[in-house]
Amino acid sequence: MMRVDRRRGGPAVGLLAVLFLTAGAPVRLTAQDSQFGIRGLGTPGRWESVRARSTGGAFAPFDLTSPLMEASLADAGRLVAGAMEGASYRRSELAGTAASLRETRFPLMGLSGRVFGRLAVSGGFTTYLDRSWDVTIRDTVVLRGTPQPYTDEIASDGGVADLRLAAATRLRSWLAVGAGVHLLSGSTRVSATRRFDDSTSYQKLQQSDEVSYDGFGVSGSLLLDLTRALRLAAWARSDDRLRARVGSVVTAETDLPNMIGGGVRLAPSPSARLAAAVAWRSWSRAGPGSFNTLSWSAGMEVGAGLGPFRLGVRGGQLPFGPGATAPTEFGIAAGTGRAFAEGRGIIDFGVERLQRSGGGLEERVWTFLLGLTIRP
Amino acid sequence: MRPGRILWLAAVVGAAACVERATAPATCPAYCPSGSLTVVDTLLRGAVSRDSAYRGYVPAFHAGVMLAAALPGIDSRAIFQLAPLGVRVALGTDTTTSPIIGVDSLRLFLSITRRDTAAHNLTLALYRLPLGIDSTTTFADLAGAFTDSLAKTVNIDSLLARSNGKDTVTGDSVAVDTTKRVAVVMRLDSSQAPYASADSGKLALGIRVGADSLASIALTVDTIRWFVKVDSIHGSDTTLVHKLYARGVTFRSFVFDPPPAPFGSMLAVGGVPSARSILRLSVPRAILDSSQIIRGTLILVPAVPASGAPADSFKIEAHTVLADFGAKSPLVFDATRTDTALIRIGATGATDTLTIEITNLVQFWATDTLAPTTVMLRSQAEGANLAEIRFFSSATPASAPVLRLTYAPRFPFGLR
Numbered sequence: 001m002m003r004v005d006r007r008r009g010g011p012a013v014g015l016l017a018v019l020f021l022t023a024g025a026p027v028r029l030t031a032q033d034s035q036f037g038i039r040g041l042g043t044p045g046r047w048e049s050v051r052a053r054s055t056g057g058a059f060a061p062f063d064l065t066s067p068l069m070e071a072s073l074a075d076a077g078r079l080v081a082g083a084m085e086g087a088s089y090r091r092s093e094l095a096g097t098a099a100s101l102r103e104t105r106f107p108l109m110g111l112s113g114r115v116f117g118r119l120a121v122s123g124g125f126t127t128y129l130d131r132s133w134d135v136t137i138r139d140t141v142v143l144r145g146t147p148q149p150y151t152d153e154i155a156s157d158g159g160v161a162d163l164r165l166a167a168a169t170r171l172r173s174w175l176a177v178g179a180g181v182h183l184l185s186g187s188t189r190v191s192a193t194r195r196f197d198d199s200t201s202y203q204k205l206q207q208s209d210e211v212s213y214d215g216f217g218v219s220g221s222l223l224l225d226l227t228r229a230l231r232l233a234a235w236a237r238s239d240d241r242l243r244a245r246v247g248s249v250v251t252a253e254t255d256l257p258n259m260i261g262g263g264v265r266l267a268p269s270p271s272a273r274l275a276a277a278v279a280w281r282s283w284s285r286a287g288p289g290s291f292n293t294l295s296w297s298a299g300m301e302v303g304a305g306l307g308p309f310r311l312g313v314r315g316g317q318l319p320f321g322p323g324a325t326a327p328t329e330f331g332i333a334a335g336t337g338r339a340f341a342e343g344r345g346i347i348d349f350g351v352e353r354l355q356r357s358g359g360g361l362e363e364r365v366w367t368f369l370l371g372l373t374i375r376p
Numbered sequence: 377m378r379p380g381r382i383l384w385l386a387a388v389v390g391a392a393a394c395v396e397r398a399t400a401p402a403t404c405p406a407y408c409p410s411g412s413l414t415v416v417d418t419l420l421r422g423a424v425s426r427d428s429a430y431r432g433y434v435p436a437f438h439a440g441v442m443l444a445a446a447l448p449g450i451d452s453r454a455i456f457q458l459a460p461l462g463v464r465v466a467l468g469t470d471t472t473t474s475p476i477i478g479v480d481s482l483r484l485f486l487s488i489t490r491r492d493t494a495a496h497n498l499t500l501a502l503y504r505l506p507l508g509i510d511s512t513t514t515f516a517d518l519a520g521a522f523t524d525s526l527a528k529t530v531n532i533d534s535l536l537a538r539s540n541g542k543d544t545v546t547g548d549s550v551a552v553d554t555t556k557r558v559a560v561v562m563r564l565d566s567s568q569a570p571y572a573s574a575d576s577g578k579l580a581l582g583i584r585v586g587a588d589s590l591a592s593i594a595l596t597v598d599t600i601r602w603f604v605k606v607d608s609i610h611g612s613d614t615t616l617v618h619k620l621y622a623r624g625v626t627f628r629s630f631v632f633d634p635p636p637a638p639f640g641s642m643l644a645v646g647g648v649p650s651a652r653s654i655l656r657l658s659v660p661r662a663i664l665d666s667s668q669i670i671r672g673t674l675i676l677v678p679a680v681p682a683s684g685a686p687a688d689s690f691k692i693e694a695h696t697v698l699a700d701f702g703a704k705s706p707l708v709f710d711a712t713r714t715d716t717a718l719i720r721i722g723a724t725g726a727t728d729t730l731t732i733e734i735t736n737l738v739q740f741w742a743t744d745t746l747a748p749t750t751v752m753l754r755s756q757a758e759g760a761n762l763a764e765i766r767f768f769s770s771a772t773p774a775s776a777p778v779l780r781l782t783y784a785p786r787f788p789f790g791l792r
Contacts, residue, residue, distance in 0.1 A: 035407050095403045137404060143417050143782060154409050192787040194413050196670075202782065203670045203735060205413060209789040244790045251790030322406035359406055 033130045040320025045127030050371030054335025054350035055299025056312025058275040061233035061263035069221035070178025073120040073168035079113035084371040093362045118169045128162035149197045158188030174225040184215035215242040233263040255285035283319030291326035293317040310335045327358025346373040411788040423779040427655040430703035434650040437511040437629035439759030441594040444585035452632035454583040459623040461577025479571040480603040488558040490594040492687035495587040498532040505580040515631040527568040590685040641771040646755040647764030657749045671782040672738035677775040680766040686722040688763040691756035700748040
């Protein structure tokens with residue numbers, strides 16, 4: 001773990017927390033997410049803190065601020081609150097057309113701590129599906145015998161959050177288990193606009209509505225310490241269906257995936273840790289154009305105290321795409337962290353470079369990550 | 377933590393939190409949403425029913441202008457009566473008055489607000505009319521006066537061709553301002569506009585218009601100026617005083633022949649007294665309630681094309697009504713709920729099917745489902761144009777009015 005900075009700075013913790021939680025647009029963050037998710041359910045979120053994501057996600061099963069596994073909460077000593085922000089700069093190329101896009105997200109916020117003896121609980125939210133996108137379409141329709149060119153803009157702004165309530169305990173010194181329930185909830189503001197080039201004859205067509213989503217899931221996990229330096233992790237999760245509603249009418253029900261995953265962490269010295277993780281998700285249950293995904297990651301964290309250095313790689317598949325096979329992604333990530341205010345606060349920085357491809361679409365993404373963890 | 381570091385971190389957080397909307401071009405169908413906007417264009421035959429025409433909204437004597445025309449099929453003459461001058465006038469600041477013993481001359485100021493610039497030798501003929509003309513005066517009542525009481529004739533084109541538009545011999549002049557209005561000043565001597573003390577100087581005049589062709593104008597009388605001779609009675613001074621007095625118009629109208637023909641089963645818009653047509657539309661609730669209207673067009677087939685000079689082309693307005701009381705339905709005078717169409721006279725295709733865009737009206741009905749789906753057609757400048765157009769009504773099914781709607785059904789929100 002990171003060695004805390006013992007210098008004074010209590011008021012700064014609160015100030016930074018306020019800055020973090022209020023900077024930028026507070027509610028509706030509208031931007032383009034991955035185009036691979038437009039025709040599917042969306043872009044699945046990563047249930048990883050900045051620390052874990054800076055290692056390619058390899059440390060997520062062992063990181064108590066990452067909501068991937070519950071068993072890691074068993075190591076929570078006291079109340080911990082965390083949140084993160086990510087700003088992505090995306091360049092996509094499709095059929096010879098390039099677009100530069102940008103998004104900002106606050107994908108993670110959580111609170112955890114030990115409540116009764118060895119029992120630790122956690123509550124918080126993370127992004128389950130990101131459904132923000134905005135596409136323009138140029139086409140022509142024949143109206144009253146005359147071809148009428150038009151531009152359609154169809155936009156979706158919002159997503160589905162995973163509200164998790166989890167508990168974990170250490171049954172043995174070498175075994176920790178955890179379980180969680182997940183309430184999936186969210187909404188998107190969908191708008192469809194058509195502008196005819198002949199705006200004098202044909203007025204602008206604009207329709208919008210709010211689509212709400214709900215679902216439910218359960219998960220369980222365990223941590224097994226084979227030696228003092230070697231830890232194994234395993235987790236499983238099952239989500240039922242994602243229901244889409246417009247008003248009170250259910251407009252769609254989509255099966256959500258079952259997931260299993262695991263990881264291994266090796267800590268040969270207090271200042272060097274290596275980890276790897278793998279996960280499988282049965283996204284093909286979601287219907288046509290969906291694929292089961294297998295993702296992997298490997299990473300390391302070296303150093304402690306003033307500036308640990310994190311590095312990781314990840315790869316795998318994306319669940320939605322237009323082709324016969326799932327789109328793939330590969331990424332590398334790096335980051336560091338800094339404790340302050342006598343260890344009551346930790347700021348983590350990370351940067352991630354992703355490359356996604358499939359179905360003729362190429363995406364290259366730079367993501368800058370900022371995380372704040374507070375231990376009052 | 378030092379303040380410098382806090383500021384640095386705040387800057388980092390703030391920069392990272394900046395959000396902008398970005399739009400990506402789509403390649404369909406692979407990277408497009410599964411739902412899309414669809415547009416439907418439909419012709420609603422039989423959507424117009426219980427349509428009829430009414431006349432009498434703006435009669436000639438309430439029109440904003442006087443109409444004079446000498447066209448094939450219509451002869452219209454402007455008539456007006458001037459305010460009395462009186463028999464005595466005050467010369468000084470006290471209440472003492474002096475008698476008018478005669479006039480030197482009179483200047484009549486007219487404005488031609490609409491004319492056909494293709495009309496050549498445009499001539500105004502001024503006639504003295506019997507006093508007592510009013511709203512009941514007919515064309516036939518004044519036929520005699522318009523035959524034997526010619527006071528003066530002015531050729532507008534000849535005056536325009538002169539330097540400064542002025543005839544120094546007759547004292548007449550014309551000028552064209554930036555709005556194409558022609559200001560005419562006609563000078564009348566005492567024989568052309570005699571002062572009758574028994575009538576207190578009242579004067580009734582009429583104007584006929586003539587031209588090689590396309591003789592049709594709209595005009596107004598702005599004022600007259602009397603140059604009178606007044607007998608001063610201040611003490612022993614009996615010198616005649618020449619004074620100028622201005623007077624306005626107490627009545628103005630125009631008479632024309634022949635009178636409008638009955639509508640029969642046709643719809644009509646325009647003319648004098650002005651005619652309006654009311655049409656009740658039946659728009660399917662499925663379209664009004666659940667779709668977005670992007671274009672609505674009322675299609676009318678002319679039964680009798682509008683006649684007149686090209687300058688008499690006029691605009692038709694389509695209004696919705698606050699409540700449907702038939703001929704007396706109160707109109708909604710709101711620019712966002714009014715649509716217009718131009719009726720061109722003399723243009724190629726004047727008898728073609730007329731389309732009036734009523735998108736604003738249909739969209740209004742979609743937002744207020746309790747509003748009557750009734751359209752009233754009227755001339756934009758009622759009473760200011762003799763031209764009238766007539767359409768087939770729903771009584772003639774083959775040429776009945778038709779409503780054409782272009783609309784978009786609801787976008788399939790909530791689908792994957």
